[in-house]
Amino acid sequence: MPKITFIDSTGEQRTIDVQKGLSVMEGAIQNKIPGIDADCGGGMACATCHVYVKEEWFNKLPKAEDGEQDMIDMAFEPNKYSRLSCQLIVSDELDGMVVTTPSKQT
Amino acid sequence: MIKTDVVIVGAGPVGLFAVHQLGIKGLKSEVIDNLDKAGGQCIELYPDKPIYDIAGIPECTGEELTKNLLDQIKPFKTNFHFNERVQEINSEGDNWIIKTSQNKVFISPNIIIAGGVGSFEPRKLSVKDAEKYEGKNIFYSISDKNIFKNKKISIFGGGDSALDWALELSKIAKVTLIHRREEFRGAPHTLNQIKKEGKVDIKTKFQISSISGKNNIESINIKNDDGKETEVKTDYILSFFGLIMKLGPITEWGLNMDKKTIKVNTENFETNKKGIFAIGDICTYPGKLKLILSGFHEGALASVECFKRARPNEKYRFEFTTSSKEIQARLGVKTK
Numbered sequence: 001m002p003k004i005t006f007i008d009s010t011g012e013q014r015t016i017d018v019q020k021g022l023s024v025m026e027g028a029i030q031n032k033i034p035g036i037d038a039d040c041g042g043g044m045a046c047a048t049c050h051v052y053v054k055e056e057w058f059n060k061l062p063k064a065e066d067g068e069q070d071m072i073d074m075a076f077e078p079n080k081y082s083r084l085s086c087q088l089i090v091s092d093e094l095d096g097m098v099v100t101t102p103s104k105q106t
Numbered sequence: 107m108i109k110t111d112v113v114i115v116g117a118g119p120v121g122l123f124a125v126h127q128l129g130i131k132g133l134k135s136e137v138i139d140n141l142d143k144a145g146g147q148c149i150e151l152y153p154d155k156p157i158y159d160i161a162g163i164p165e166c167t168g169e170e171l172t173k174n175l176l177d178q179i180k181p182f183k184t185n186f187h188f189n190e191r192v193q194e195i196n197s198e199g200d201n202w203i204i205k206t207s208q209n210k211v212f213i214s215p216n217i218i219i220a221g222g223v224g225s226f227e228p229r230k231l232s233v234k235d236a237e238k239y240e241g242k243n244i245f246y247s248i249s250d251k252n253i254f255k256n257k258k259i260s261i262f263g264g265g266d267s268a269l270d271w272a273l274e275l276s277k278i279a280k281v282t283l284i285h286r287r288e289e290f291r292g293a294p295h296t297l298n299q300i301k302k303e304g305k306v307d308i309k310t311k312f313q314i315s316s317i318s319g320k321n322n323i324e325s326i327n328i329k330n331d332d333g334k335e336t337e338v339k340t341d342y343i344l345s346f347f348g349l350i351m352k353l354g355p356i357t358e359w360g361l362n363m364d365k366k367t368i369k370v371n372t373e374n375f376e377t378n379k380k381g382i383f384a385i386g387d388i389c390t391y392p393g394k395l396k397l398i399l400s401g402f403h404e405g406a407l408a409s410v411e412c413f414k415r416a417r418p419n420e421k422y423r424f425e426f427t428t429s430s431k432e433i434q435a436r437l438g439v440k441t442k
Contacts, residue, residue, distance in 0.1 A: 039223045039351055039366070041387070041396040045151040046223070046351070070291040073264045074348040076232055077313070078286055080331045106229065106350045 002095035006033050006051075009103035018090045024099065025049040025086035035101030042086040044068055048106060049085040050075040051099040058083075060093060076102050108185075110136045111416040112216040113204050115192050115356075118146020120386030120401030121220035122175040127409035129182035130433045133416055136214075137184055138206055140191045140225035145172035147222050147387075148398075150349055161399055171398075181438040191225055193355050195382075200415070202381060216412040219377075219384045220401070223366065224351040231262070231345045235317050243323040244343045254279045258339050260326055262314065263346030266292040269300065271344060276305040282338050284309045284328055312336070317343075356388075364390050374411035375404050381415055383408040 001017040004024055008014075018027030028036040028049070037048035044067050053061065058081050064072070065087075072082045085099065112128050114121045117139035128135050143149060148157075148168030156165050166174070190206040195217065197203075204212040228246035230236065236244060248271065255278045261268050264285040269292035272283040283300070288310050290297050300306050315329040326340045353366055362369040362378045367390035370376060375383045385408055386401035394400070413422050427433050 037366075040147070040151065043152070045147065047348075048350075066289075069287065069289065070264075073286060073291060074229055104232075106352075 002090050002092060002097075004090065004094070005096075005098045006035070007098065007100045008035050009101065020090055020092065022090055023086050024051070024088040024090060024097075025084075027090060028085060033101070035105070036085060037105040038086060044071055044084060044087060047071040047075040047084060050078065050105060051083060051085045051088075051101055052079060052081045053083050053088075054098040054100070055081060057094070057097045057099075061088060076104055076106060108136060108210065108212045110134050110212060110214045112136075112218055112412050113138065113192075113202070113212050113214045114218045114220055115139075116146060116220035116222060116386070116388075117141070117144040117186060117188070118220060118222050118386065119148055119171055119175055119398050120222075120405055121146070121218070122172070122179060123402045124218050124220055124385060124405035124409060125179045125182060125184050126175075127406045128412060129179060129184075130427065130436055131409055131413045131422075132432075132436060133409070133413060134182075135184055135218075136187065136212060138187045138190050138192055138204075140189065142188050144176060144186065144188075145169070147351075148172050150226055157398070159397065159399060181436065191354060195359055197379075200381070215381050215415040217382045218405070218408055218412070219356065219368065219382065219388055220386045220405070221353070221356060221388045222351065223387055224353040224356070226349040227352050228345075229347040229350045231314065231343065231347075233314050233317055239317065239319070239323050239343070243319070243341065244345065246345055248344065251275065251278070254342060256280075257341040258282075259342045259344060260284060260338055260340045261344045261346070263348075264290045264292060265346060265348065266296070267346035268292060268344075269296040271346070272306050273300050273303070275344075276300070276303065280307075281305070282307045282309060282340070284312050284314070284338075286313050287311060309336070309338075314343075367394075370404075373407070375408040376411055383411070 003015050004018050005015045016031040025038050039048045040046035068084050068087050072078045111133040112135040114135050114137045117137050125135050153169040190208045193207050194205040195202050201213050201215050202217050258280045260282045261272050262284050272281050275281050283306050311330045312328040316327045318325050325337050327335050329335045368384040370384050370389045372391045375385050385404035387396045
């Protein structure tokens, strides 16, 4: 199973196995990763599963659609590597991906 | 004090359909919601987005679904209490006493919590010292635009609220519109109008980094992705970053919670407190799906237990809307 690493705002790292086809958010929720709230449950409607994707992985991701960008506008401290983890679908290509969670989601 | 069979907390789709399920059983409900209208997330988060998984409706928007649900419960003449949040509940015998933020008091044997992910609040600016100026120099909504006359206003956000107010206030004030990227979510014609009039200073790819001032804000610093900072003289900040959902006082009612959700018994969707039910996104149980259609089912089952508590001396009879004369009378259907 692909591995995804979450680094929280204090620098603590957690690496989890996520089944292919699940979103990074779903993997985080199943593994109780702190810092991912996912209030709307993956509907791209709340921006509380916001993550910063490490640069080398960011460019491998399919581009965010407008709806996702619109929600990232409202996220806590977005930057150019911001994505909503509910829109990142885990595949073999993303095995080893590293994302950082913001210090808070709202 | 308002006496009723059921108090429903939350006027989203699931709360609205619960009114229907209770209504056809002859139960009266009162609905309380923190927003100013019915619809919940359907109206606040995705009014225009099509939904494809409502049984029997191939496609509808959040707005259409809300309108249809309101039509469906019209016969029950339900009272809605908008712009109010339930603050406090206390038990009194077999009843619950429910107090709202507007000091309305209800007495009811049943409370159905259909609160989604919580009540909606504006997303606040997270920069240091923002709290100190909130309500004085920082606003998340506008009640009196005249206070901005001839002032320096910094507006944040990329949606319609930000664009509409930038255009409107540029007639009476010096407006800077600050947004984190080039693209705006709001209506293109408003943005074009702003650009055409040329009175608004638009700064894209910038976000707020700090606020300076003493009793009042004097200036703010904004920063782009590369760390470049610019100072903007500012008297007022208007921040339009949408709404977030907060559970609020529900967490203090002694209910069994699992993170932000309430654990229920799937036989009747009752919580650990007798007469308090949770349905829709806010409830959790093994296999829970956060779907509108699941919430409809959950409301139907909760309504049966509500009936038993509200009418302890009557026998509950399961009936179909197609054949029950009683239900049809409650729906105002003319029977042959």
